[in-house]
Amino acid sequence: MIAETELKLHGLSTEEYQRITEILGRDPNNVELGMYGAMWSEHCSYKNSKRVLKRFPTTGKRVIQGPGENAGIVDIGDNLVAVLKIESHNHPSAVEPFQGAATGVGGIIRDIFAMGARPLALLDSLRFGELDEPRVKYLFSGVVSGISHYGNCVGIPTVGGEVYFDSCYRDNPLVNVMCVGVANKKDIKLAKAVGVGNSVMLVGSSTGRDGIHGASFASEELSEDSESKRPSVQVGDPFMEKLLIEACLEASKKDFVLGVQDLGAAGLTSACCEAAARAGTGMDIDISLVPQREEDMSPYEIMLSESQERMLLIVKRGYEEEVSKIFAKWDLHAVKIGTVTNDGMITVRKEGVKVAQVPAKSLTEGVPEVKRESSQPSYLKKTAVSVNTGINENPEKIFLKLLGSPNLSSKRWVFEQYDHRVGTNTVVKPGSDAAVIRIKGTSKGIALTTDCNSLYCYLDPLEGGKQAVAEAARNIVVTGAEPIAITDCLNFGNPEDPEIFYQVEQCVEGISQAAEFLGIPVVSGNVSFYNESPQRTIFPTPVIGMIGLLENINERCETGFKDNGDIVVLLGEVQGSTEASEYLRYIHDVKAGKPPKINLLQEKKIQQLCLRAVREGVVKSAHDVSLGGLAVALAECCVIGKKGFKGNINCKNLDAALFGESPSRIVVSVSPKNMETLKLLAEQMQIRITVIGTVCESRMTLAFNSSVVIDLPLDEVIDVYENSLERRISAQ
C-alpha cells in the first residue's frame, strides 16, 4: 500500500486508490497513478457534480450534439451548425493573470475547431474583487491584457461578455471564456478514436514540462501555497494556435481525418483516453515519438504535460503523409505516435517498452462518484430579511454614482483592448445586451451573451439560477434573435461543504426549470469548484452563455434610442424592488434581501412580445432592464443612441422606481405611428405596457410622480457612463 502523502500528491483518496487496484488487479505504477490522479480530479471527471448535472434539459429539435463532446452543436438551418462552449480558467488566473487568462482563451478555441468549426467569436465573463485594492487592479489589468494578447493575435473577435466586481472575488477571480464557431454540417468532426489500426497523430507544438498537475491544481482551494503553483500555469503562444487553427480546419475537410481531440487539462492522458472511450476502442502509443522541447522528459511528464497548442488526430491508416503535408505547409509537425486498438486499453510505451496500461473507460468513467451532503446555508436566515433603507441622498447624485460605478458603467476600457471587429462579422458591437455577428453568405445572424446575477444566486440560489437563464434569454431576444442554446460555466466554492453543495443543487435546479420552460437546451458546459481561499468563498456564480438565431439579420434591433419624438415604453411592471439590488449593494453596502421572484410564464410572454415587435419592425430600440433598474437602463439607451430622454414614472417608492430591479422588463422606443400596433400586440399577449416618456435631443430628464428628480445634460451622462471605469483604473 502506498503512503497517503504520495496519494495526495496525485490528488487521490485512499478509496480511489483502492478502486484503481481493483480495476487493474494490481498496484498501479507511478505513470498510471499520475494518469488516474489527473483524470479523476474534479476538473476532468466531474465526480462531485455528475449526478446534479443530469438534471439539465439537453435535448431539442436543433440539438445535434449535447454535453459530453469537446463542445455542443446546434442546427441553425441551411446545412449550417453553430458550435459553442464556455470554460473557466479561474485558478491559473488567480496566480498568473496574464498567462492564466491567455491560455483560457486558447483552450476554449481548440474545443471549437476540434469539431471542425471555424471559431467566429469569443466572450469573456470576468469577476474580480473591489477595484480600490492594488492587487485587484493587478489581476484585472493582467487578465484583460492576457485575453487581448491571445485573442487579438489569433484573429477571433472578442465581441462580448461581462465584468463584475465584488469583494467575494478578491482572492479568487473568475475568468470564464466562451467561444462560438460555425461549420457546415458535413464537416463536423467528433473526438472519437474510431477504426482499429488507424493512426493516432499528435500535431502542433512540441511537449514541454509546463502545466504538469494543472488539472489537480484546478481541483483544490486556493491557499498560501498557491503562489508556488505558478509553474502549473501553462504559457500560451497565440501565433502557434493561429497556425494550428488553419492547419486543423484544412485537415478536417479531408475524409481521411476521422476524429480530432484537443489536448487540454491532463494533456495527452485525457486526449487519448477520452477519444478511445467515446469510440469504445483502445490506443497503443509510444511517447518516445512525441516531439519534445525539453530533454530527458519522463513518461510521467510527457503523459501529464499541459503544453498548449497541441491536438490529437485520428487518421485513416495510410494517409499519415497527406496529413503531414497539410501541417508542413504551416511549418507544424504532425507525428504518428500510435494506433487505435480493439482492446479498450490505453497502452503507453517508451521505445517499445510498456510503461503503463489501463482501461480507457476506467479513466473517463471509473471514478467512484462522490455523493455530497447538502444543507441549507445558515447565512440565508440572516440575509433573507426585508431591507428598507429609504433614499438617503439627492436621487440625481445617487444616479450618477451608480451610473459611474464599476459594475454599471461602460466596460469600454476593457473591450477596446480586444479586437472585436476582426473577421468583419461584428454587426452589433460589445456594450449592448448581446452582440450580433453575421454569417457571411447567408442572411443569418447569431446573437451571443453571457449572464449571471451572482448576488441573486447567493441570496436565493434557486431564483438566481432561474434568472440567470431568463436574463440571458432577454438579452438575446431584444436583438431580435430567438434563443437556441445554452452553455454553462458553474463556478462555486468547495463542494465538500454541504452548504456550498446546496447552492450547486439549487442553482442547477433553477437553471433547469427556466431552460425547460423557455425551451432552451443546455448543450455544453464546465464546472469549476473550490473557488475559495481561507478568508472567503465566492458567490455561487453559474454563468449562462447563450446564443440566439436571427434568420434575417436585417430585422435586428439595438439598444440605443434612435429618433427624437419616439415614444419610450416599458414592457412589464413599473415597480421594481430594491431588495438584493445593485443599488442596495453599492450605495448602501447591504448584500441582503430576497431577490424579486420571477414568473416564468410572464417572462416567456414578455419575450415573445418583444421578439414579435422587433421582427415586425414595430419598435426601433429594445433594452433589457437589469442591474441598476429603470434609471440606469434609460441612461444606457441614451448613451448608446446619443439621444436624450424626457419622461415620468408614477410609482410608490422613489428608490424602487428608479433603481429597483425586477425580472421580465424591457424598455423599447417606438415611433408614434406604431404605438397603436404595439398596444394591440401587448393586449393580445396580455402584457402590461406603460408609456414612460419620449426620446429628445440632448438632456436626460426623469420625473417621479410628476416632480423632476434627474435632469442632466446628455454629455455629462455620457461622460460618467463611458469614462468612469478608466478613471478608476488610472487613479493611483
Next chain:
Amino acid sequence: MKCGVVTFPGSNCDQDCYHVLKSVMGQSTDMIFHKDTFFDDDFDLIVLPGGFSYGDYLRPGAIARFSPVMKSVKKAAKIGKLVLGICNGFQILVEANLLPGALLKNIDLKFHCHDVYIKVMNNDSPFTALYEKGEVVKMNIAHADGNYYADNETLDELEQNSQIVFCYCDERGEINENSNPNGSVKNIAGICNVEGNILGLMPHPERCSEEILGSADGKRIFESIITYFERRYACDSRN
C-alpha cells in the same frame, strides 16, 4: 482588375480583404501564400493584410519581410503595380523599406480597437482619388503598434512630396493631440511612397466597406483603385 491578397503565417485579416475585394467589390481576387512568388503581371493590386505575421515576434513585420513573396511584391511595385498595406501590412512595408519611417508601440502601450476619424490629406493618389481633399472619414483601428515615427528630415520629405495621405483628427477635422489615438508624429495614419503606388495605413478600410458593419467610408479606397485601373486600361487600349 486582378487582385492578390497575401497570407503570411499569422495574418488574420487576409480573408476579410478577400471578402471585400471579391464579394463586395466584385473583383477577380486570389490568395497568395507567403512561400510562393508570382510574376510581375499577375496582379494589379497586391494587399498585405492586417494580423500578427510571425506572431509579431522580434518586431511587427520584421520577419515577414523575409518571406519569399516579398521579392515579388517589390518587383511588382517597381513596375507600378499598386501595393496596399493595412495595419500589419503597413508595418511589413515599413520593415521592408518600401515605405519610410517606423511604427512604434502605442504611446499608452495598449491595444486600441475603436473607430477613429481620419482626414484625407492627399487625394491625388490611385488609392484616394474618390475622396475630397480634407474630407473627414470614419474607420476602425485595431493595433498595439501604430505609433508612426520618422526623423525630421524624412517628415519634411513626406510633406514636400505629399506622401502623408491620412491623419488622425476629430469629428470636425481638427488634427490635435486629443484626436491622436497612438502617439503618431503629426497624427500620421497613412503614407505612400514618392511614386504614389504603395500605400500603408493603420486603419482598416476592409472593416468599413459595408453599412451593416457601421461605416462604408473605407470602401472608397477600393473604388478609387478600381477607377484608377479602369482609366488606365482605357488609356492603354486607346494607345
